[in-house]
Amino acid sequence: MISSNNRKILVACIYGGISLENEISIKSAINIINNIDLNKFNLILIGINKNGTFHLEDFDININYTFYNLKRILNKKSNILKIVYNKIPYITSNNFKNKKIIPDIFFPITHGIFGEDGNLQGILNSLKIPYIGSNLKSSCISSNKDIFKDVLKNNNFPIIPYFKIYKNDIINLSYKGIAKKINSKKFFVKPSNQGSSIGINLIKSEKDFNKEKILKIFNYSDILLIEPLIIGKEIECGIINYFGKIKVSNSFEIYRKNNFYSYKQKYFDNNIKIKEIKENSIINKKIKNLSYKIFNILECKSLARIDFIINKNNKIFINEINTIPGFTEKSLYIKMWNKYILNIKELISIIIYSSIKKIKNL
Structure with missing residues (x-):
């Protein structure tokens, strides 16, 4: 069985996912892999491809993890993750020769749909292993x-003032009606379940108002929000x-x-x-x-x-x-802590330690 020993915590970094923010997640994972304190933590990688298949890979200190070799992990057939729900649930894969793997904590760095909306968190709950980030309910909300x-x-x-629209509302939707309702001639139409400004349409005048464009935003979400431009x-x-x-x-x-x-x-x-x-x-x-x-x-x-x-x-x-804020080299979330925390290595350590409720032998 692979788990933590008396010195190190076994961290399972989860990246990728089915959302349009898949590539940002991979970049965040690279930054975590390159900066995690390997004197304190053992690491395994769980990649989710765009089809939703989970892949389990051991971390190799001799590999220079780049965007492209992290993506390659998502295409292997030998490393497809299996969850075994015994008395003590565990994960495994063929490339681990089906050995029991019980991480001390999961570190999801996944964004958007299935990454931070409660779906992944529900799966992690079933394993009864701590994970970094909010729980199913909080993530969904x-x-x-x-x-x-x-x-x-x-x-x-x-x-920000808002109202919701559904697909069948399009028939009666008009520029003047929206402008009057939100008291603004400029407004955003947003998918309700996307992050990173994906799918947002800014309408500045009646000329920009196009029902066909709004209909296309429903490809991202069943519910759209309309908000005034502030x-x-x-x-x-x-x-x-x-x-x-x-x-x-x-x-x-x-x-x-x-x-x-x-x-x-x-x-x-x-x-x-x-x-x-x-x-x-x-x-x-x-x-x-x-x-x-x-x-x-x-x-x-x-x-x-x-x-x-x-x-x-x-x-x-x-x-x-x-x-689950972005963790890329450019991500603002990391820069916010420069005044309080020494560096990203320390930030990662604090997030991990603070998220584990109980670990034996530490």
Whole structure:
């Protein structure tokens, strides 16, 4: 049986997935693999391909893990993961000669559908092994923007005004009707279950309003949200479970050219600049306080990043929460902790240690 010994914790890093953020997940996994403290942790890799097949691979210290060789793991037939539900559940695969493998903790770095929406978390629950990140319920609420907004609205949080539409609403949908309902001539149409700005359509005038384009967004989600465009500052704040205590980072402003922070800007634009908001400023204190309350009311665990918009009158609006933030070299979540935590290696260690409830022989 492969599990932790008296010195090291066995961490199973889960990456990939069926969502459109599959490649970002792979890049995040590379950053974790390259920076995890191998003096403290043993590592195995669980890759999920775009068809939803799980692949189990041992970590090899002699391999330079790149985007392409991590992707190759997802295409092997010899390493397809099997779950065995004995009295003590375990995972295995043919390339492990069907030996019992019981990680001490799973580290999912998967995004979007099936990655952070509660589906993967449900599978991990069945194995009765701790995992990093929020549980099934919190993940489901947080990743579905319509439910997330409903919960916050019912608890009097300052959210961006919105309303939901379904496919059969398209017939009666009109530009003027929407503009009147949300009191704005410019608005977003968003899939409710996607992250990283995927599928978002910004409508600036009646000329941009196209029912066929809106219908295509339903390819991403059964429910769409319509929100007014709020011109203002985009602010993000990080949260971490720091050995049992919820720690909130200072807030950061993102400087971007466009009216919203697009997928390409988030992951491929080297010109995006961020600035830490002054620690003692009223805005920073309000953002941190809101972040703490949101994390608690949603019963989130381990870590999260929360996004806000501040309009020209300094009114704060909550935009969304990300319960598995990106961990790429460019990811803002990592940079948020530079003031408090020595480096990414220490950050990874803190996240792992703080997420394990009980490990024998430590």
